Amino acid sequence: MAIVELDPLVREFTAKERPMLIGGEWVPAMSGNTFETYDPSTGEVLAHVAEGDKADIDRAVKAARRAFDEGPWGKLTPSERGRLVHRIGDLIMEHADELATLETLDNGKPFAVAKAADIPLSADLFWYMSGWATKLDGRTTEPHVPYKPGSEWHAYTRREPVGVVGQIIPWNFPLLMAAWKLGPALSCGNAVVLKPAEQTPLSVLRLGELILEAGIPPGVVNIVPGYGETAGAALAAHPDVDKVAFTGSTEVGKLIVEAAAGNLKKVSLELGGKSPNIVFPDADMEKAIPGAAMATFFNHGQCCIAGTRLFVQKSAFDDVVAGVADHAKSLKVGPGMAEDTDMGPLVSKEQFERVTAYLQKGATEGARAVAGGRALERPGYFVEPTLLVDTEPDMSIWREEIFGPVLAATPFDDLDELARQANDTPYGLGAGVWTQDISKAHKLAKLLKAGTVYVNTYNIFPAEMPFGGYKESGWGREMGPEVLESYTETKSVICEL
Numbered sequence: 001m002a003i004v005e006l007d008p009l010v011r012e013f014t015a016k017e018r019p020m021l022i023g024g025e026w027v028p029a030m031s032g033n034t035f036e037t038y039d040p041s042t043g044e045v046l047a048h049v050a051e052g053d054k055a056d057i058d059r060a061v062k063a064a065r066r067a068f069d070e071g072p073w074g075k076l077t078p079s080e081r082g083r084l085v086h087r088i089g090d091l092i093m094e095h096a097d098e099l100a101t102l103e104t105l106d107n108g109k110p111f112a113v114a115k116a117a118d119i120p121l122s123a124d125l126f127w128y129m130s131g132w133a134t135k136l137d138g139r140t141t142e143p144h145v146p147y148k149p150g151s152e153w154h155a156y157t158r159r160e161p162v163g164v165v166g167q168i169i170p171w172n173f174p175l176l177m178a179a180w181k182l183g184p185a186l187s188c189g190n191a192v193v194l195k196p197a198e199q200t201p202l203s204v205l206r207l208g209e210l211i212l213e214a215g216i217p218p219g220v221v222n223i224v225p226g227y228g229e230t231a232g233a234a235l236a237a238h239p240d241v242d243k244v245a246f247t248g249s250t251e252v253g254k255l256i257v258e259a260a261a262g263n264l265k266k267v268s269l270e271l272g273g274k275s276p277n278i279v280f281p282d283a284d285m286e287k288a289i290p291g292a293a294m295a296t297f298f299n300h301g302q303c304c305i306a307g308t309r310l311f312v313q314k315s316a317f318d319d320v321v322a323g324v325a326d327h328a329k330s331l332k333v334g335p336g337m338a339e340d341t342d343m344g345p346l347v348s349k350e351q352f353e354r355v356t357a358y359l360q361k362g363a364t365e366g367a368r369a370v371a372g373g374r375a376l377e378r379p380g381y382f383v384e385p386t387l388l389v390d391t392e393p394d395m396s397i398w399r400e401e402i403f404g405p406v407l408a409a410t411p412f413d414d415l416d417e418l419a420r421q422a423n424d425t426p427y428g429l430g431a432g433v434w435t436q437d438i439s440k441a442h443k444l445a446k447l448l449k450a451g452t453v454y455v456n457t458y459n460i461f462p463a464e465m466p467f468g469g470y471k472e473s474g475w476g477r478e479m480g481p482e483v484l485e486s487y488t489e490t491k492s493v494i495c496e497l
């Protein structure tokens with residue numbers, strides 16, 4: 001088990017108590033409190049981080065307000081703003097090894113995956129969004145006013161930033177989720193207070209340093225690590241915050257909506273899922289079998305869009321299940337910093353207990369594990385990649401988001417029934433279809449109630465495409481041009497000539 005060399009900069013970063021970023025300064029919490037973040041491959045303390053609460057959120061919102069209302073930020077040309085956002089992407093790539101190491105140590109994911117996926121996707125999101133700064137055009141029109149005959153009019157719309165945005169992100173892709181939130185917010189000219197997840201604050205705090213280095217003015221980006229119930233709740237409820245953007249559980253998403261009601265701030269939500277992944281016998285099985293496995297096992301199943309309900313047409317069921325089970329068994333589970341690791345530990349003790357409780361529940365309910373099914377007997381939060389069969393539609397492992405490497409499979413035979421079964425969930429984030437019949441693929445793409453439908457692929461997150469959910473999977477879309485809607489206000493200007 002060769003261990004990837006630890007970047008000395010990372011050792012230095014984790015050795016010191018990490019302060020929070022407010023108004024361009026790195027400061028301790030007003031309370032002086034800190035919390036611990038852990039390495040999930042050992043369960044040992046990795047670093048101590050300033051614990052922000054309501055008072056710090058208040059200070060950060062004031063700094064953001066000042067930066068938005070009075071600072072140089074609003075006076076930059078869109079081109080200047082876009083170039084600063086682009087520079088953040090450049091700096092991420094210049095520090096790719098360091099950021100990938102921090103991500104691996106704090107979250108548990110394999111270093112090779114962080115380096116190949118999380119880091120370049122984060123940079124690319126800033127690069128993509130930077131181009132929109134100069135393209136936030138309005139439209140002009142000649143309205144008619146029926147009760148003013150003969151009058152002449154000129155009207156146009158303007159796209160303006162929403163103002164101060166609160167952003168609350170989860171721990172599954174710490175840096176990438178920060179990028180999804182910050183990229184569009186900054187390109188549209190907003191100021192931000194960002195709360196990273198308590199489990200994984202480190203890469204986001206390092207990103208804060210790079211954001212200052214890129215030349216984003218002080219106070220435009222404030223980062224307040226802390227707990228959801230204190231710092232997160234204060235941010236969602238704050239009367240001076242104009243919008244809150246949240247990614248995480250559907251349960252907390254509902255709390256965010258309630259908290260936002262005080263000043264009716266805008267809300268965008270990217271929540272959970274229990275996505276169907278459908279394999280037809282005519283699929284290219286060389287792709288479909290590993291594809292079906294990794295639709296769940298990628299990022300250890302800690303993906304909101306994970307394809308965790310596998311539907312296979314009856315005639316191919318046994319072969320696909322055998323293939324996916326073999327694939328699961330072939331995955332090397334180990335510490336993220338080991339070179340041969342395919343799957344790291346779950347992010348935290350809490351998630352480990354949650355996922356193993358589902359494995360227990362699945363067994364009690366009568367589901368059968370044909371791969372995995374247990375935790376690894378070693379320190380750290382390791383769970384075997386698991387494939388369950390003999391599932392029933394009312395089982396908790398079939399209905400509820402597990403957020404771990406647990407895939408459940410069922411056969412289907414009736415194509416007409418398939419869409420109904422696939423859509424039988426309160427969620428609607430993603431879906432997958434594996435077939436070589438393009439007509440069938442597009443018909444299903446239309447029938448599936450999901451924000452993203454993958455055909456012959458899964459877990460692809462290009463900056464150009466919108467991402468978000470139907471039903472209880474959320475409100476609004478991230479990425480693509482669609483995200484600009486949620487970070488701008490549209491103003492109508494109407495002139496009588």
Ligand code: NAP
Nearest residue numbers: 169170196197198227228232233248249252271272304403
């Ligand atoms: P979570 O509680 O929804 O956490 C997401 C973010 O919300 C974190 O920054 C969290 O802070 C914050 N938060 C928690 N309670 C809050 C509140 N009352 N007000 C404002 N912010 C609050 O998710 P989790 O507990 O880490 O994971 C639980 C389950 O959520 C997972 O098993 C999974 O099913 C789902 N989940 C979904 C996604 C996704 O991408 N859709 C991501 C993560 C988790 P703290 O970290 O300090 O609690």
Ligand code: MG
Nearest residue numbers: 037038106199
């Ligand atoms: Mg951690």
